[in-house]
Amino acid sequence: MREARQSKGISLTNLARRLKHTKSHLSNVENGLARPSKELIEEYEGALQLQPGELLRQWGNNDDKLKSRPRSSELQNNMADLLKTPVDSLIEGLKDPSPDVRIAIAEALSENDQAKAVIALNEILVQDDDIQVRVAAARALGKLSRKRQYPKLELRSQYLILLVDDDRDLLPSLVETLTTLTNFKVITAHDGIDGLEKSIEFQPDCIVIDIRMPGVDGYQLARILRGDPATAKIPIVFLSALKQDRDRLAGFLSGGDDYLVKPVKPTQFISAITKAISTTHAISESLSAIRLGTSD
Numbered sequence: 001m002r003e004a005r006q007s008k009g010i011s012l013t014n015l016a017r018r019l020k021h022t023k024s025h026l027s028n029v030e031n032g033l034a035r036p037s038k039e040l041i042e043e044y045e046g047a048l049q050l051q052p053g054e055l056l057r058q059w060g061n062n063d064d065k066l067k068s069r070p071r072s073s074e075l076q077n078n079m080a081d082l083l084k085t086p087v088d089s090l091i092e093g094l095k096d097p098s099p100d101v102r103i104a105i106a107e108a109l110s111e112n113d114q115a116k117a118v119i120a121l122n123e124i125l126v127q128d129d130d131i132q133v134r135v136a137a138a139r140a141l142g143k144l145s146r147k148r149q150y151p152k153l154e155l156r157s158q159y160l161i162l163l164v165d166d167d168r169d170l171l172p173s174l175v176e177t178l179t180t181l182t183n184f185k186v187i188t189a190h191d192g193i194d195g196l197e198k199s200i201e202f203q204p205d206c207i208v209i210d211i212r213m214p215g216v217d218g219y220q221l222a223r224i225l226r227g228d229p230a231t232a233k234i235p236i237v238f239l240s241a242l243k244q245d246r247d248r249l250a251g252f253l254s255g256g257d258d259y260l261v262k263p264v265k266p267t268q269f270i271s272a273i274t275k276a277i278s279t280t281h282a283i284s285e286s287l288s289a290i291r292l293g294t295s296d
Contacts, residue, residue, distance in 0.1 A: 087112050091120045099130040106133065110140035115196040118144065119216055122224050141227070159277060162204040163188045164195035164221065165239070166213045170262075174208075174239075177266045184273070192216025196224060199231050206273050209256075211240040211247070219254040226255035235276035239264060 085093075090112070093105045106124060109117045121144075124137040161184045165171055171188050178184045187202060189195035191213050199207060207225070211218035218238060225231040238251040243261045251259045257276045260269065 083108055083111055087114050087116055091116060094120060094124060099133050102128065102130070102133045103136040106136040106140045110143040115193045115200075118196065118228070119193065119220075119224060122220075122227065158183050158185055159205040160185045160187065160202060161273060162186075162195065162198055162202065162207045164190075164192070164207060164213075164218070165210040166190050167210065174269070177269060178273075181266060182270055192218070192221040195221055199225055199234065200228075203231075204234060205277050206235045206237060208237045208239050208273065211238060211242055211251070219250055222251075222254040222256055233280065235280045237272050237276055239269075 085108070087109070090105050090109055094102050096102055096105075102124070106121060109121055118141070121137045121141050125134055125141065128134050128137070161178060163171060163174055163186060165174070165188075168190065171190075175186045175188065178186050187198060187204070189198050192215055195207070195209065196216070198204075209218040209221055213221075216224075218240065222236050222238075225234065225236065235257045236255055238256045238259045239262060240247065240251075240259075241262045248259045257279065258272045260272055
């Protein structure tokens, strides 16, 4: 399919523009701002179970004014082509100077529940200059979040901790500290994208995040986790070599529950994680009690 598209000279940008044009025309027809083609009239009459020619009589029987327009089926065909496009190519298409193209691609990314797509949409939501593109990104993220199942937060005898750090020499010692001195179960991720994917998949009880990582740094990862209902309630502890006050402030503003500086003592490390989990459960139980009407 990809080779066939290229041989016809249909680029990702052209696909996005075609999709936008089709949607715009259908919207104009429905609002009486454009005249439909005969094919489109037939489709509308069939969908509304009207007699043949009834819509044509309503809009005026001026055949010479009926021009060839995109059929509504093209809307599905163009989107289908976009959905077959690799996610990396879609993300690259977000750099297109046309807002219409970026809007269409954001809509296509809403059907692609990969960490790369979520990160790209979050960046567009914050950075794009066009308000309509930011709105499209917000809608796409909302659509992605509604697709997920959100597990209920419950107390467990063994807690799952996710460590996100690109320092492969440090990670084993952190894992050993937690598994030796506590009954925590530990999983690891080596960059922000891996961390986001495992956060969504495993729903850990606490996420420990380094800040300086390639690609998506710790601050960005925390903001994305806080913005997604599937991970918004998971406590976050930053563990970083950055120790300035501005670094700590940035961590808390990004959604962190605590901030530790490397190297960290084992007792301090365990205490911060335990406190973050306990605080989250205490808040959850209080909210449940209020909803049930059992609080004082």
